[in-house]
Amino acid sequence: MNKKEYIEKAENNLLHVYNRFPVIFDYGKGVHLYDELDQEYLDFASGIGVMAFGYGNEDYEDALITQLKRITHTSNLYYHIPMIEAAEKLSKASGMDKVFFTNSGAEAIEGALKTAKKYAYTRRGAGDYEIIAMENSFHGRTVGSLSVTGTDHYREPFYPLMSGVKFATFNDFGSVLANLSDNTCAIIMETVQGEGGLYPADKEFLQKVRQLCDDEGILLILDEIQCGMGRTGSMYAFQQYGIKPDILTTAKALGNGVPVGAFCVTDKVAEQSLVPGDHGTTYGGNPLCATAVSQVFDMFQEYKLTEHVQEIAAYLEDVLDVFVNKYDFVTERRGMGLMQGLVLTIPVKDVVSKALLEEHLVVLSAGKDVLRLLPPLVITEQDVDVFKEKLERVFDSFL
Numbered sequence: 001m002n003k004k005e006y007i008e009k010a011e012n013n014l015l016h017v018y019n020r021f022p023v024i025f026d027y028g029k030g031v032h033l034y035d036e037l038d039q040e041y042l043d044f045a046s047g048i049g050v051m052a053f054g055y056g057n058e059d060y061e062d063a064l065i066t067q068l069k070r071i072t073h074t075s076n077l078y079y080h081i082p083m084i085e086a087a088e089k090l091s092k093a094s095g096m097d098k099v100f101f102t103n104s105g106a107e108a109i110e111g112a113l114k115t116a117k118k119y120a121y122t123r124r125g126a127g128d129y130e131i132i133a134m135e136n137s138f139h140g141r142t143v144g145s146l147s148v149t150g151t152d153h154y155r156e157p158f159y160p161l162m163s164g165v166k167f168a169t170f171n172d173f174g175s176v177l178a179n180l181s182d183n184t185c186a187i188i189m190e191t192v193q194g195e196g197g198l199y200p201a202d203k204e205f206l207q208k209v210r211q212l213c214d215d216e217g218i219l220l221i222l223d224e225i226q227c228g229m230g231r232t233g234s235m236y237a238f239q240q241y242g243i244k245p246d247i248l249t250t251a252k253a254l255g256n257g258v259p260v261g262a263f264c265v266t267d268k269v270a271e272q273s274l275v276p277g278d279h280g281t282t283y284g285g286n287p288l289c290a291t292a293v294s295q296v297f298d299m300f301q302e303y304k305l306t307e308h309v310q311e312i313a314a315y316l317e318d319v320l321d322v323f324v325n326k327y328d329f330v331t332e333r334r335g336m337g338l339m340q341g342l343v344l345t346i347p348v349k350d351v352v353s354k355a356l357l358e359e360h361l362v363v364l365s366a367g368k369d370v371l372r373l374l375p376p377l378v379i380t381e382q383d384v385d386v387f388k389e390k391l392e393r394v395f396d397s398f399l
């Protein structure tokens with residue numbers, strides 16, 4: 001079959017919830033993707049922040065193949081060694097105490113919301129508990145995670161969603177205070193807003209929210225599904241803010257390509273929230289996925305990857321800052337580490353499409369007007385140089 005026939009078959013059989021680009025990716029090697037005709041693409045999207053180590057990493061593949069042949073699934077009714085090891089490594093990397101593995105980011109959010117509600121229920125008894133979320137946030141597509149996602153057009157068709165969610169303005173502490181009530185049980189936010197357009201939390205804002213949570217006995221949930229796992233130059237972005245959440249959600253790069261997420265809590269929360277019978281999952285953290293998580297943490301150490309991200313991010317930022325100066329339609333650079341955005345006044349969808357189809361450069365958009373870059377964390381200066389040439393040609397075509 002040729003490409004056209006494959007795409008026709010796809011549209012005949014798949015629910016149309018994506019306007020996909022007319023590209024069929026067949027395999028990957030390092031930071032490159034290859035289509036069905038073996039044409040090479042430079043990947044600055046990493047499958048939306050998932051493929052931290054790029055494609056075809058042998059250490060990773062060997063670990064998974066070995067586990068695949070041993071056992072892929074047992075259920076959470078029993079112990080298995082990959083999960084035991086993965087949980088210990090995740091706790092160590094995050095500074096959190098207890099871990100629950102999920103199959104996706106949205107499910108990690110669901111678990112975080114249930115934990116916060118149960119914590120309030122345990123301490124204060126039944127109550128109509130409220131959650132303060134942020135405008136412009138993104139936490140996922142399930143009903144619970146959609147309830148705390150601050151983008152109206154994602155939400156509206158699905159009302160009524162979970163009740164008791166109030167939206168504050170991100171980085172505006174007064175707005176958080178204005179939404180606080182006696183029934184508030186948690187505040188949820190991304191440490192760096194991803195889908196919403198690459199907005200890092202201000203240090204002072206996050207520290208004040210942390211203090212407020214302590215003073216009021218409510219929980220701070222940080223969603224680091226996109227900005228965690230080394231993306232910003234530390235294992236988790238909050239580690240650069242001098243604070244710690246009560247509940248942390250992580251996913252995307254956690255398994256480097258196998259579907260796995262987690263929510264992590266402190267002992268204080270664990271002791272007064274979910275108990276046997278309150279929560280569960282059939283697949284979550286199964287031996288195959290847990291092996292991936294465990295291997296990913298080992299490789300972070302081995303490759304000294306957070307240090308590498310700090311260095312290469314500085315190099316990428318310089319390139320992006322040149323674009324801000326050079327092109328009138330590039331008005332701003334935003335982001336942290338290898339989670340970078342360029343704010344454009346030209347249609348960002350056209351830029352993404354042209355980069356992909358004409359330059360074979362894979363990039364993303366965020367919000368309405370942000371070109372979003374989430375390259376594999378293992379990119380080199382040479383990859384950034386090639387990226388620069390490609391994006392320059394795309395931008396020049398809009399002059």
Ligand SMILES: *Cc1c(COP(=O)(O)O)cnc(C)c1O
Nearest residue numbers: 104105106138139140194225226
């Ligand atoms: C991607 C993402 C999610 C949802 O994760 P899924 O695995 O797609 O369910 C939640 N929060 C943030 C910040 C994300 O970037």
